[in-house]
Amino acid sequence: MVEVSRKYVFDFDSTLTRVEALDVLAEMTLEGRSNKEEVIQEIQKITNLGIDGDISFTESLERRIKLLHAKKEDLDGLVENLRNKISKSIAANKEFFEKYADDIYVISCGFKEFIDPIVKEYNIPSERVYANTFKFDEEGNIIGFDEKNVLSQHNGKIDCLKQMNLDGEVQVIGDGYSDYVMREAGIADKFFA
Template structure:
């Protein structure tokens, strides 16, 4: 190829078509952030895809927040309670609508508890028969490896604290790293609503929790893991969202996730022991 002289300002000249291409490439690389072109593909080089980013952030995460129901455990806690009160099908429908983002979470929570009207005594009896957690395959090892790496693990759930505390104990997650809902009772032990001051009791509660954690504890690389629309809402402030489809596959969550996994073994494959 014949070399063509390319005039430039100053005493020097760049010669050769290849020189011109290299100069242009260098200009685009350096100027991309100023021109709003970051993340674009130039000369066959692709930006980091969302799955690779999620895996990279996970390896450097200082905090990982897990949804609990249908993620850490195989069941939906409120559905287990509904079975005790013989309103299982109606509650399941409300749960499905809430997790798919079709109804505000606080409205679905209130409606489900109103159907059950759990007293303190009946709730205690229910938990004796239905409350034993069935952990999702691989999740205990995932949490153990995160702990070994010095990563702080949080349980951030729209479920109930009374059901989540035994799960946290099994996972060796401290009580102050649980964010969940509290059922309230009157002096006679009758159902009296739920604690509406808990951020997880309302729509947008999970991003509110992560924002609070980021502000108070200074986390830089936060990851959210979950199966529902309320979990997807937590990115940002989470840098990435890992969608979990091992129990329930929700199309909105699958499409919105940075990385969608069907089995926690996929996470273990990229999360070596510390």
Template structure:
């Protein structure tokens, strides 16, 4: 989609920018990658596609995927050692630019804190700015479900997380950037003032059609934020 003056203004004026992680902040889908690591990749990838396309309720998709995977604490630790994050090109520069402009960065993901926290720390994003799911383990490290109190374990969770962020920090203007239907919800439900759809990894037609702006390259965001703007925004 063509960049409009209104979108550029809202991007520059936003107090915070929230990013989806899988297929946006990073080039891969961590749930799918972990599933492949555990030998159930194809089955789980099909469920992920349904969840991201909006054709199945997210919590049910998450529950089903995890019940197929049953990752142990040791599995997750080995996965992290053997699969370093594939950060999307331009993201480190974009995060630095946003921080230099006084715009806060949040990660709002349906993925797992155990995988996302090391990524956030590597980019200087406070863990308090991460909203994601938590895998639960029993005393022996075996899979024991997931924390159902997390905002992002359910459909409508990302708008709820953003409303929480706005209430907690007193923000009025928050931008959501992501590739999936759960990211788009943040705008459709009025929590985010702007939704930027990202298609650099996977293009989802229903998301592209409803985004305020749809981009294929993170550099497009950098160019808007780095350019001189009327009114000093």
């Protein structure tokens, strides 16, 4: 019997990690502000609206970044924080990531600046990470994202996976509607939540 070639496509936020990274970044960057809790709740609300498909991902991203008030220098602290928030099932299966390293990809609507350092520890190189990238001003403030990146658009994960043109059985592992639609669109063979 011939063994089927499999490709594993992971989401990052609330899949490889137990948290939404932009929510964690907000917790860090809003520390000491009187309206911290209100802003964090608004960011989480916007995140969930995007995950559930109630607003476009582009709108969700734009609105959350405006509320963050984050800088490039905050990203190092975020990465350290995320290292302690790896999903238990992922941490417990590190051998899987070593064994199937050549067949694992990350497609995330998050950002390479914080995803790359985390997934590198699981043998996933930057060239197999498909994610958004931040835009910074001269002072290092995060002022936006690359709007031309397909992952900043509605149904960006579908378009990204199509462009990758992976061979074999494609299994998507994620937590939200934006992950499920890859299976629904017929470009992934299986979806696991």
